[in-house]
Amino acid sequence: MKITQKDVEYIAHLARLEVDESLVDKFADQISRILQYIDKLKDADISGAGLMAGASLQNNVFREDTVKVSPGPDVTLANAPERHEDFYTVPRVVG
Amino acid sequence: MNLHELTIQQARAGLEQRDFSSVELVNALLERIEKLDRNIGAYITIDPDAAIYSATEADKFLAKGERAPLLGIPIALKDLLCTKGIKTTCASRILENFVPEYDATVVSMLKKAGAVIIGKTNMDEFAMGSSTENSGFHITRNPWNPEHVPGGSSGGSAAAVSARLCTAALGTDTGGSIRQPASHCGVVGIKPTYGRVSRYGLVSYASSLDQIGPITRDVMDSAILLNVICGHDPSDSTSADVTVPDFTCALTEFETNGLKGMKAGIPKEFLSVKGLDPDVEKLFAHAKKTLEGLGVEMLEISLPQTDYAVAAYYVIAPSEASSNLARFDGVRYGLRDSNAKDLVEMYKKTKSRGFGAEVQRRIITGTYALSAGYYDAYYGRATRVRAMIRDDFKKAFEKCDIIISPVAPTPAFKIGENIDDPLTMYLTDIFTLSTNMAGLPGISVPCGLSRTRLPIGLQIMATHFNEPALLRAGYGLEQTLGLQDKFPDM
Structure with a gap:
């Protein structure tokens, strides 16, 4: 699978990335080569194979739904790049 | 006695006999880091005051005759394990100033066992890489030859252990990131079974593959560290609620019974991999012969995927x-x-x-x-395909106790050699990543030096939760080859 510079920019947008202009061309070339290699999966005979989404040997893991002490806003927000009182702040999202 | 050369086991004996103090041990390492790490680049963050404080506390307990598995022992941590109050960067500019408010479960377990956290080690950014050249801060050099990479992504931890800039370290392994740098730096590294070690407080890369494990100077130290970090943790839903054995018993088992009765599979597909270095091939054959000499029966197996x-x-x-x-x-x-x-x-x-x-x-x-x-x-x-890989291993382990292979197709490559060619870099993970896909444990044990004097390791794999088999066979190989005291000239 070959991907173009436009594809790179579109996928980057889906991932909320803004690839530096100087890298777009290089990424298109490198990711195309990676995808070409990955395309060999099409040759694998997967008939009858199950899905394996994780490596855990367990199935459902349950625990008691108990109330625990919260660390509190000062701990939770300690690494906030910007905050207002006990809230994270972000650029305005509604007009 | 050079304090920086001691293994965990030796340092523990010295500390308990009061031959030296934890503060002296930590200071010896800090001085060495100060002198040598500018040439290696193993660490991102060192907090000497915190380390000395913990060592002073450990000395007080030791003086009172108290004992704990790692009391006063300096351990380095890959910089993606959260440490309360110490920066945890993942070698990324995005977390350059991130100071966690809590310890990862493994860090709490180390502290509870008395360990002194000496510093946070360099890595490929978010553990993505096989050379530690992808760090957002600086590269790490191989202590055996500074023109070569230490491997990755736990390259800082492996280089720090190899250069004797810490007594032991923890790394993480998503596709070989403990075993491959351990192999390239001539030290021991274990990727435990998925679920064996809690990942709470580990910054996730690929959650269904990531696992934390020890990087140490010898197999005994890996067993000692596993004893401390393994166990069920309700904070990680993938953490397995299984019994944790005393892993050092596997070493005693070797001393009592050797490796008699053990069967080792060799995947035929691994040895026909393109680009297998002749020195890797030669040392693999030598390791195989050594294991055979210890009583291991070899058989060919197939991993078709x-x-x-x-x-x-x-x-x-x-x-x-x-x-x-x-x-x-x-x-x-x-x-x-x-x-x-x-x-x-x-x-x-x-x-x-x-x-x-x-x-x-x-x-x-x-x-x-x-x-x-x-x-x-x-x-x-x-x-x-992943499910088929798991089934291939399952079938193989019906016939054998362990599977052996090289760790990487070549010794450590030169800095800059593969950096613009991600696909070539990815292909170097061929021998290690299948165990992550299947969730199995694997170890890398040094098995010699290439003609260019770069270390090469042997990989041993086992079925789920059978780390004792890895330790027993790995210890047998190590004790017979006698490479555990070989250090790089620095």
């Missing part, structure tokens, strides 16, 4: 990464670009400033593999 493993891995790992790394959006922690006009622009500018090229490349590859119209062809197929 080997040819598809790298392709499947490089769909699954970037797919999970693209989801995991979405959290670094500049809202709750880490870098934020404050010049953005709106929220989406803030996300984009923050990530693009904060993530390096390899991380961005993997996020894009993963996002592509998961996007509408491509999901079945890439992620869906890869998870089916």
